[in-house]
Amino acid sequence: MIPHSPRIIYIQYTNPAAYPPLEHSSHILADNGWEVYFLGIIHPHSMSTAMKFPLYPKIYEKYLTGVAPGFRQKLHFLWFTTWCLAWILRIKPQYLYVSDALTTPVALFLHKITHVPVIYHEHDSPESEDGLSNLSRFEQIIARSRISLARLAAFCVLPNQARADVFQKNTGTSRPVLTVWNSPARDEVLPPRKKMAADVPLTLWYHGSINSFRLPLNLIRAIAKIPERVNLHFAGYETSGSRGYIDQLMQIADEVNCQKYVHFFGTLPRQQIIKLGHQCAVGIAFASNSFSINTSDQFFIGATNKPFDYMASGLALLVTDGPSFQEMFVNTGYGLSCNPDDVDSIVHALQWFCDHREETYQMGEAGRQRILTDWNYETAFRPCLLYTSDAADE
Numbered sequence: 001m002i003p004h005s006p007r008i009i010y011i012q013y014t015n016p017a018a019y020p021p022l023e024h025s026s027h028i029l030a031d032n033g034w035e036v037y038f039l040g041i042i043h044p045h046s047m048s049t050a051m052k053f054p055l056y057p058k059i060y061e062k063y064l065t066g067v068a069p070g071f072r073q074k075l076h077f078l079w080f081t082t083w084c085l086a087w088i089l090r091i092k093p094q095y096l097y098v099s100d101a102l103t104t105p106v107a108l109f110l111h112k113i114t115h116v117p118v119i120y121h122e123h124d125s126p127e128s129e130d131g132l133s134n135l136s137r138f139e140q141i142i143a144r145s146r147i148s149l150a151r152l153a154a155f156c157v158l159p160n161q162a163r164a165d166v167f168q169k170n171t172g173t174s175r176p177v178l179t180v181w182n183s184p185a186r187d188e189v190l191p192p193r194k195k196m197a198a199d200v201p202l203t204l205w206y207h208g209s210i211n212s213f214r215l216p217l218n219l220i221r222a223i224a225k226i227p228e229r230v231n232l233h234f235a236g237y238e239t240s241g242s243r244g245y246i247d248q249l250m251q252i253a254d255e256v257n258c259q260k261y262v263h264f265f266g267t268l269p270r271q272q273i274i275k276l277g278h279q280c281a282v283g284i285a286f287a288s289n290s291f292s293i294n295t296s297d298q299f300f301i302g303a304t305n306k307p308f309d310y311m312a313s314g315l316a317l318l319v320t321d322g323p324s325f326q327e328m329f330v331n332t333g334y335g336l337s338c339n340p341d342d343v344d345s346i347v348h349a350l351q352w353f354c355d356h357r358e359e360t361y362q363m364g365e366a367g368r369q370r371i372l373t374d375w376n377y378e379t380a381f382r383p384c385l386l387y388t389s390d391a392a393d394e
Contacts, residue, residue, distance in 0.1 A: 283310025
């Protein structure tokens with residue numbers, strides 16, 4: 001009798017293709033003999049709908065169509081839970097892989113019913129854990145479910161050590177908490193870029209969610225002040241809190257007379273994003289200067305895929321001048337830093353890149369080599385693979 005491959009189900013009440021770590025970890029598991037299933041939600045009118053996983057052996061995807069917030073969504077949430085239960089009973093997985101707080105009530109219920117172990121991977125953490133009194137009833141359910149799931153998960157995954165420390169303290173979990181940076185896979189690392197002559201315009205690249213701190217208006221204003229031509233190419237999507245921001249960017253570009261240097265490529269699959277970045281010279285990776293567990297310098301390191309993706313494409317980096325980014329990316333020779341709130345600070349960094357093309361190229365190449373050697377998802381995910389190996393051997 002031929003034994004079945006071990007199976008794992010990823011459950012996410014959103015589009016999982018918006019999370020590169022899910023793609024990377026699923027490929028690693030599939031390459032190690034697992035059958036991988038994704039159960040998710042697709043919102044047909046969302047910008048993130050264009051983000052799709054590439055076809056890959058032993059990976060299967062199943063989606064429900066999402067609905068707008070409100071009473072219908074609560075009913076849809078119950079239907080999603082029932083739908084997931086049906087798939088679990090059919091597939092009989094060794095693990096459930098849950099990677100957003102919104103899905104924790106689903107995972108908690110499914111675990112209690114089926115006793116299938118859960119891996120909890122938290123990409124974005126709650127901003128405050130000071131109490132539940134200011135939360136809606138549904139948000140309180142999410143918060144309590146997150147804590148309960150953290151305490152019973154087979155193991156938990158956080159994208160950096162600072163977040164892991166806060167997570168352990170606030171959830172009180174005694175389960176293993178592993179740190180896995182949001183880095184690219186080795187096979188996403190592209191060949192060395194072609195060196196660009198000094199008279200070729202310097203092109204900046206940004207991809208990801210688009211809002212005022214990740215892609216500030218000051219960047220457009222700084223581009224307008226550089227004597228040499230500097231292009232800004234970007235791709236991604238607006239989040240619920242940043243609707244209309246792309247129009248603001250284009251309006252500012254028009255006001256400072258550099259609209260022909262700014263180009264938005266829309267929302268694209270990850271493979272196209274990586275290739276477009278390879279045609280540029282400098283990647284933009286800003287964190288927020290204000291305290292926020294999901295945006296600030298200390299908690300952003302490792303949690304954001306942007307600098308690592310840029311390095312995989314051979315780009316030099318322009319990062320926020322916070323101490324964590326400074327230590328990890330600037331002091332190591334992979335790029336420069338600036339204050340995104342100060343136009344002159346951005347101008348100074350961009351002018352340096354314009355005046356030092358060879359050094360800019362060498363920064364990008366050094367970063368590309370670093371991703372190949374150890375800052376890749378295969379290396380980062382190895383401890384998780386070891387934890388799951390016992391199930392794979394059964």
